[in-house]
Amino acid sequence: MTTMTMHRATREPIIEVSDLRKTYDGRAVVDGVSFTVEEGEIFGFLGLNGAGKTTTVECVEGLRVPDSGRVRVAGLDPVADHEAVTGILGVQLQESALQSKLTVQEALELCSAFYPRPLDWKPLAERLGLTAKLTTRFGKLSGGQKQRLFIALALIGSPRIVVLDELTTGLDPRARRDTWELIEDVRNSGVTVILVTHFMEEAQRLCDRIALIDKGRITALDSPHGLVDRSPGSTVISFTPSAPLDNEDLAALPALRSVEHKEERITLSGTDETVNAVISLLVSKRITAHQLRVSDATLDDAFLDLTEV
Numbered sequence: 212m213t214t215m216t217m218h219r220a221t222r223e224p225i226i227e228v229s230d231l232r233k234t235y236d237g238r239a240v241v242d243g244v245s246f247t248v249e250e251g252e253i254f255g256f257l258g259l260n261g262a263g264k265t266t267t268v269e270c271v272e273g274l275r276v277p278d279s280g281r282v283r284v285a286g287l288d289p290v291a292d293h294e295a296v297t298g299i300l301g302v303q304l305q306e307s308a309l310q311s312k313l314t315v316q317e318a319l320e321l322c323s324a325f326y327p328r329p330l331d332w333k334p335l336a337e338r339l340g341l342t343a344k345l346t347t348r349f350g351k352l353s354g355g356q357k358q359r360l361f362i363a364l365a366l367i368g369s370p371r372i373v374v375l376d377e378l379t380t381g382l383d384p385r386a387r388r389d390t391w392e393l394i395e396d397v398r399n400s401g402v403t404v405i406l407v408t409h410f411m412e413e414a415q416r417l418c419d420r421i422a423l424i425d426k427g428r429i430t431a432l433d434s435p436h437g438l439v440d441r442s443p444g445s446t447v448i449s450f451t452p453s454a455p456l457d458n459e460d461l462a463a464l465p466a467l468r469s470v471e472h473k474e475e476r477i478t479l480s481g482t483d484e485t486v487n488a489v490i491s492l493l494v495s496k497r498i499t500a501h502q503l504r505v506s507d508a509t510l511d512d513a514f515l516d517l518t519e520v
C-alpha cells in the first residue's frame with residue numbers, strides 16, 4: 212500500500228465464481244450467481260436489503276459454504292483451502308469480533324501479528340485518523356471510529372484482495388471522502404477491492420465494475436457508466452415552455468421514458484433521440500424553452516430502473 216504506482220488492471224481474474232447457489236430453509240438467497248473479478252480492480256455489489264450481497268461475498272471469503280457452484284480465489288477453494296485464502300484476503304471484522312477493553316493500538320498490533328508481511332500500522336492509523344485514539348479502548352470509540360479501525364484491520368495484513376462490506380456506513384462526509392481516497396491508493400498499489408455498498412456516489416466514484424444483485428441473481432454487471440447507459444431514461448431534459456405544449460405531442464416523442472409536469476415545468480426522460488425530438492417540436496411550434504437543462508441520469512436512476520421493487 213505504501214508504493215503508489217498507477218493502477219493498471221492486468222485482466223487476469225483473481226476471483227472466479229460460477230453458478231453459485233446458497234439456500235436457507237429451502238429458499239435460494241443466492242441463485243446462480245456467476246462473475247469474475249480481475250486483479251487490481253474495484254468490483255462493487257449493489258442491491259436492495261436482503262438481495263444476497265453479503266452471502267455472495269461471504270462465500271468468496273469461505274465464511275459460508277455454498278450449496279453448489281464453483282468459487283476460486285487466486286485459484287484456491289475458499290472452503291477447502293481456507294487458511295491459504297485467509298492469508299491473501301483481508302476482510303472487515305464484525306463488531307463482536309473485538310473485545311471492548313482492547314485499545315486501538317493493541318488491536319492493530321494483535322492483528323499485525325497474524326500475518327507474515329503486515330503493513331506498518333502507524334502510517335495506516337494516521338491515514339485513517341486514528342492516531343489520537345491509539346490508547347482509547349474499542350468499546351469507547353464512536354461508530355465512525357470503530358468503522359475506521361475495521362478498515363485498518365482489513366488492510367493490515369497487506370492482502371492481495373480486500374473485501375469491504377458497507378465500507379463507509381456511519382462515517383461523516385469528511386471521513387467518507389478520506390476513506391475513498393485511501394481505497395483508491397490501496398487499489399493503485401495493486402490490491403483488488405470488493406466493495407458492498409448502498410451509496411451510489413461511492414460506487415460511481417470507486418468501482419471499475421458493479422454487479423447489481425436482485426433477489427439472489429445478478430441482473431446487470433457493467434461499469435458505472437455502462438449501467439447508467441442501460442437505464443431506459445438515461446437522459447433527462449427539463450424546461451419551462453413559453454406556451455403550453457400538447458400532451459399528445461409529448462407522448463409521441465421517440466424513446467420517451469417518462470413525462471412529469473410540475474406547474475408549468477416539464478421534465479422528460481428518454482435518450483438523446485428524445486431530446487433532439489423535443490427540441491425540433493419546440494422549434495416547429497415556435498415555443499421557447501426557458502431554463503432548459505439537459506442532464507445524464509445518475510447511477511441512482513439506473514439502480515431503480517434495473518431493480519425490480
Ligand SMILES: Nc1ncnc2c1ncn2[C@@H]1O[C@H](COP(=O)(O)OP(=O)(O)OP(=O)(O)O)[C@@H](O)[C@H]1O
Pocket residue numbers: 235240258259260261262263264265266267
Ligand atoms: N444465516 C442465515 N439464515 C437464514 N437466512 C439468512 C441467513 N443469512 C442471510 N439470510 C437471508 O438471506 C437473504 C440475503 O441476505 P444477505 O445478508 O446476503 O443480503 P444483503 O444483500 O447483504 O442485504 P443487506 O443490504 O441488508 O446487508 C436475506 O433474506 C437474509 O434474511
